[in-house]
Amino acid sequence: xxxxxxxxxxxxxSARVRRAVLEASAKTIRDHGFEAFAIKDVAAEAGVxxxxxxxxxxxxxxxxxxxxxxxxxxxxxIPDTGSLRGDLTTLANGLADFLDTPHGRxxxxxxxTGTGRSVDGIRDYLGRRLSIAGEVVHRAVRRGEVSPTxxxxxxxxxxxxxxxxxxxxxHQKPDEAFVDRLVDLIxxxxx
Amino acid sequence: xxxxxxxxxxxxxSARVRRAVLEASAKTIRDHGFEAFAIKDVAAEAGVxxxxxxxxxxxxxxxxxxxxxxxxxxxxxIPDTGSLRGDLTTLANGLADFLDTPHGRxxxxxxxTGTGRSVDGIRDYLGRRLSIAGEVVHRAVRRGEVSPTxxxxxxxxxxxxxxxxxxxxxHQKPDEAFVDRLVDLIxxxxx
DNA sequence: CGGCAGTCGCAAGTCCGCTGGCGTTAGGGT
DNA sequence: ACCCTAACGCCAGCGGACTTGCGACTGCCG
Numbered sequence: 001x002x003x004x005x006x007x008x009x010x011x012x013x014s015a016r017v018r019r020a021v022l023e024a025s026a027k028t029i030r031d032h033g034f035e036a037f038a039i040k041d042v043a044a045e046a047g048v049x050x051x052x053x054x055x056x057x058x059x060x061x062x063x064x065x066x067x068x069x070x071x072x073x074x075x076x077x078i079p080d081t082g083s084l085r086g087d088l089t090t091l092a093n094g095l096a097d098f099l100d101t102p103h104g105r106x107x108x109x110x111x112x113t114g115t116g117r118s119v120d121g122i123r124d125y126l127g128r129r130l131s132i133a134g135e136v137v138h139r140a141v142r143r144g145e146v147s148p149t150x151x152x153x154x155x156x157x158x159x160x161x162x163x164x165x166x167x168x169x170x171h172q173k174p175d176e177a178f179v180d181r182l183v184d185l186i187x188x189x190x191x
Numbered sequence: 192x193x194x195x196x197x198x199x200x201x202x203x204x205s206a207r208v209r210r211a212v213l214e215a216s217a218k219t220i221r222d223h224g225f226e227a228f229a230i231k232d233v234a235a236e237a238g239v240x241x242x243x244x245x246x247x248x249x250x251x252x253x254x255x256x257x258x259x260x261x262x263x264x265x266x267x268x269i270p271d272t273g274s275l276r277g278d279l280t281t282l283a284n285g286l287a288d289f290l291d292t293p294h295g296r297x298x299x300x301x302x303x304t305g306t307g308r309s310v311d312g313i314r315d316y317l318g319r320r321l322s323i324a325g326e327v328v329h330r331a332v333r334r335g336e337v338s339p340t341x342x343x344x345x346x347x348x349x350x351x352x353x354x355x356x357x358x359x360x361x362h363q364k365p366d367e368a369f370v371d372r373l374v375d376l377i378x379x380x381x382x
Numbered sequence: 383c384g385g386c387a388g389t390c391g392c393a394a395g396t397c398c399g400c401t402g403g404c405g406t407t408a409g410g411g412t
Numbered sequence: 413a414c415c416c417t418a419a420c421g422c423c424a425g426c427g428g429a430c431t432t433g434c435g436a437c438t439g440c441c442g
Contacts, residue, residue, distance in 0.1 A: 012439055014389065035306075038428065049391050054430060056389090112359040113300065115226070126360055154353075154372045162345075162352030168303040169317055181345045189380030203409050205419060230399070240421050245400060247419090383442100390437075397430085407420075412413105 020046040021053055025067035034106040037064060065114055068107040069125060078132060084140035085187055088159055091133060092179045095160055099167040108164060130156050137190075146190035158186050211237040212244055216258035225297040228255060256305055259298040260316065269323060275331035276378055279350055282324060283370045286351055290358040299355060321347050328381075337381040349377050 024046035028037055039060055043050040057063040079090035098104035111122050134152030141148050162182055166174040215237035219228055230251055234241040248254040270281035289295035302313050325343030332339050353373055357365040 012389090013437090017390080039430090040428075050429095051392075051431090052390055058430090060429065109304065112303070123361055151372055154369065154376060157353040157356055158349060158373060158376055161354070161356035162348040165348055165352035165355055170314055178345065181342055182349060185345060185349055185380035186376065187380075188382070189376035189378075191379065203419090204407085205409095208420080229397095241399095242401090242422075243420055249400090251399065385442090387440095388438090390435105392433105392435090394433095395431080397428105399426105399428090401426080402424090403422105405420105405422085407418105409418095410416095412415090 017046075017048055017052060018056070021048055021056075021063070022067050022070050024048075025063060026071045029064070029067065029103065029106060033102055034064070034109070039063070061110065061114065064106065065110040065122075068103070068110055069121070072103070072107060078135055080136075080139070084136065084145050084190070085183060087136035087140075088183045088186065089179060091136065092159055092163060092174075092183060093176070095163050096167070096174045096179065099163065100173040105167070108168070112168075133160075140190075146187075150190045155186060155190060158189075159183070208237075208239055208243060209247070212239055212247075212254070213258050213261050215239075216254060217262045220255070220258065220294065220297055224293055225255070225300070230254070252301065252305065255297065256301040256313075259294065259301055260312075263294070263298060269326055271327075271330070275327065275336050275381075276374060278327035278331075279374045279377065280370060282327065283350055283354060283365075283374060284367070286354050287358070287365045287370065290354065291364040296358070299359070324351075331381075337378075341381045346377060346381060349380075350374070 021042060024042045025037075028042050028045060032041075037060065039053055040050055042063070043053055053063065057066065077094070079087045079094075081087050081090060099108060111126070114122050130153055133156045137146070137150060137152035137155050140146045141150060159182065163174050163179075166172065166178065212233060215233045216228075219233050219236060223232075228251070230244055231241055233254070234244055244254065248257060268285070270278045270285075272278050272281060290299060302317070305313050321344055324347045328337070328341060328343035328346050331337045332341060350373065354365050354370075357363065357369065
């Protein structure tokens with residue numbers, strides 16, 4: 001998510017501006033949260049003029065999304081505890097923790113409210129992450145732990161969908177009891 | 192969600208203004224969508240001054256939420272097909288359809304992004320709807336269709352969570368195949 | 383090493399969400 | 413029928429997102 005310039009100047013001023021703005025954005029989100037994210041602050045922090053930001057990203061929303069994706073491109077630790085229950089529980093608790101951070105909330109919210117061209121990038125990004133997470137189901141199938149007809153994507157979505165629902169609709173972190181019951185339901189369901 | 196004034200003038204000018212604004216809001220959302228929702232348009236449509244809207248509702252977001260809740264307070268048909276599979280499938284497809292409409296999307300989005308005092312109202316509203324939907328699980332327990340230890344809320348959230356996830360993260364309506372697989376997983380999981 | 387295109391800085395301006403002050407009106411209680 | 417006050421109309425203004433036009437700069441390419 002970092003460095004694909006359209007064509008002409010791969011290492012020039014553009015790239016420097018882009019990095020400065022992206023890092024200033026991430027810093028701003030971390031420090032002042034997500035609602036208070038103002039373009040002028042980011043511009044000042046990055047030592048770049050406001051106009052340049054608008055020309056490159058167009059909207060506030062697009063910048064936030066790009067900054068968040070750029071900032072969390074390379075951290076999807078896939079658990080391998082030896083059992084599907086362990087893997088799913090670890091995955092779920094990790095996600096619950098993530099959604100409880102300002103950064104996590106902001107990212108998911110930006111993904112959900114994203115419109116326009118960014119949607120394609122979103123779909124790709126999420127599709128990849130889901131496939132990667134589906135690996136734990138594939139392993140369980142190989143171990144003979146679950147039925148071979150099990151659809152990994154459905155299992156993963158059945159797990160993380162309700163977690164998002166809780167986190168956003170009720171504005172509260174899903175507790176461990178809920179995670180356990182949910183994992184129970186899913187595990188039983190895959191046999 | 193319609194008519195409780197704080198105290199003093201239950202049927203007076205206030206009530207008329209409230210109704211006019213709420214209906215103008217609903218109309219605006221239906222006609223011009225949700226992103227283009229501008230207070231000044233609503234004010235003009237309702238024949239009311241902009242300031243009055245801000246004084247009563249405070250923020251654009253609060254008005255949207257109130258208008259949507261007001262507009263969909265009385266339509267939660269709970270299926271009773273005789274089997275848990277039938278009930279859950281009907282429920283899921285109904286929700287998928289709802290989330291595919293501008294109104295449905297807007298409502299869920301408003302619920303998720305809602306902040307401040309409105310959150311309490313949100314929690315109540317959703318809690319009620321979930322309990323009501325949980326009724327289909329209770330019936331299944333009474334029929335001996337599923338284990339008596341089944342938690343209705345978890346089942347309902349396991350169903351509607353992934354549907355929201357698909358609808359918002361991938362910006363696409365969950366197809367029937369997905370619904371069927373999801374219901375399969377949940378039903379198997381409750382035995 | 384000089385030209386040319388792509389970006390950036392800068393200034394001015396629009397639009398909309400939102401606020402505050404002040405005078406006016408309409409409804410309910412007596 | 414009268415008064416009292418909550419709610420409304422109106423105006424003026426602030427801040428931030430977003431736009432546009434223009435001149436200056438930077439770096440790749442011949």
